[in-house]
Amino acid sequence: MGLENCSVEKKRFAFIEMETHSALLEQWYLLLKEMSQIEFEFFVHEKVLHKLSSIPKELITVVKSVLEIPVRNFDAVVVNTFHRNFEQYKAVFEQKPTLCLLHNLNFSLFFKGISIRNIFGEKERLTYFLKLYLKENVGSNRKLILKAYRFGVLSKSLQDEVAGKSRYADRTQVVQMNYCQSSTLPSSDTINIVMPGNVSNKRKDFTMLLSVLPKLHPKSKLHFTFLGKPENDIVLGQLESLQKQCDAAIAITHYNQFIPWEEYSRTVAKAHLLLCPIKSETSFYWVDEVYGKTKVSGSEGDCIYNGKIGLFPTSYPKMNWHNLYYKNASDLETILNNLTIAQLSSEYEKLQPYLEQYTFESVKNNLENQLLQLANS
The missing domain is CATH 3.40.50.2000 (Glycogen Phosphorylase B;)
Structure with a gap:
């Protein structure tokens, strides 16, 4: 045969x-x-x-x-x-x-085991978690x-x-x-900065961003997109009022509901920079978790799949990828104020060697x- x-x-x-x-x-x-x-x-x-x-x-x-x-x-x-x-x-x-x-x-x-601190920190989900632990016995199962x-x-x-x-x-x-689907630095006078994932104080330091953005007086025009569903009505209200507090050179876009994957990807593809203010400590089902050690952020995948440079806190473990890092709120403010297309173009040249490791x-x-x-x- x-x-x-x-x-x-x-x-x-x-x-x-x-x-x-x-x-x-x-x-x-x-x-x-x-x-x-x-x-x-x-x-x-x-x-x-x-x-x-x-x-x-x-x-x-x-x-x-x-x-x-x-x-x-x-x-x-x-x-x-x-x-x-x-x-x-x-x-x-x-x-x-x-x-x-x-x-x-x-x-x-x-x-x-469960951290008592997390129980008080997530009181709004008390009934749900109690059901999981008492009725479904997730603690041992x-x-x-x-x-x-x-x-x-x-x-x-x-x-x-x-x-x-x-x-x-x-x-x-x-x-x-x-894998890296594509990697391009968009041609635009305005720098598009996208924060991917849910707008949540549980996993991201959104409160810190709310304090930094109104203080900015950037060299370049900046367009911030919060590409995720707000965790509650309070966060949604903060997003809605943020534009009024910011410099005229800053534009804000936000969503109020779940974003389909295809629209999500299209928006990230237009970004010059992904803003990833990941908290080092979080929790899951009241159990302590540490980002980068016991839990991975979806922002890693967003960077690699879309061929984008991320802006992470120094507390997040370095990926096998070229990113930018900030130490604290003051450092983040300085970085955002001084961002230029020319600087980003130089940073994207440093990203090129990594792309070969993530071909489809x-x-x-x-x-x-x-x-x-x-x-x-």
């Missing part, structure tokens, strides 16, 4: 997203659809479905429970988010080799994740943190999904090999 009649049997994968990471699911699709040895189907909860815009509907099955998913029909499973309903995943882990992505190491792998075949983290810094815990290190791998083909091929290894386990 001639080689032309031979074909490689494809491996079938089920991808599960019952919670929050819809944008990550879209990223999976863009890579998976170019993989020649893999077939795939997405199983999502209805609350995730309306947030998906680029995935063809025929590849999506809506389920109310993980127990409805026919995992026996697949060679392997990827759990995109593992935050609750842990008992339902137990059968999945027992039936098929499963890669479970970890977004909060202290909660979902190191099993740290989260340990069911240890039955998963592999753990995946989205950055090298998180893998390094797991490496310090030897009992988990051999089961943990970096799932590199960030290299990222796709490495990820495809990881998935095939999982299916052949």
Whole structure:
């Protein structure tokens, strides 16, 4: 029989997203659809479905429970988010080799306890979290994740943190999904500065930005876009009044609802700089998390995918990417006041060597090999 009649049997994968990471699911699709040895189907909860815009509907099955998913029909499973309903995943882990992505190491792998400080800090979600801990027993049931075949983290810094815990290190791998789609410095007299992700004081130092922006008297025209849904009506009100407080050389754009992934990407593509005021400490389900160590910021992916330089606090661990950094509010004010197109053009030249490490083909091929290894386990 001639080689032309031979074909490689494809491996079938089920991808599960019952919670929050819809944008990550879209990223999976863009890579998976170019993989020649893999077939795939997405199983999502209805609350995730309306947030998906680029995935063809025929590849999506809506389920109310993980127990409805026919995992026996697949060679392997990827759990995109593992935050609750842990008992339902137990059968999945027992039936098929499963890669479970970890977004909060202290909660979902190191099993740290609740911080009382966080309970008082998130009083508005008291009823919701009490239900999770008392009715769903997430405090102990989260340990069911240890039955998963592999753990995946989205950055090298998180893998390094797991490496310090030897009992988990051999089961943990970096799932590199960030590739650079394009990298251009827009031609414009106005410098477009985009803050990606939800406008939230929980994860970003939005209060600090509210104090810095009205003080600015920049050399260049600056257009700030807050590209995310405000966490509450108070933050929305602060955004609405911000323009009146700023210098005439500053323009402000904000949103008041969830932004579809395609519009989100188009807006980031027009940016000269991504403003990423990531707090070093945050929490998840009342458990302390540390950005860059036990939790990765989505801003990393925004920078790499769109080929943009980010402006991060020095407290955030340095990525394998060229970014700008500020020490404090005063330092940020100085940087923004003195920004010019010429300076940014020089900074983007420093970014070029990094782009070769994040080509679509290299990222796709490495990820495809990881998935095939999982299916052949």
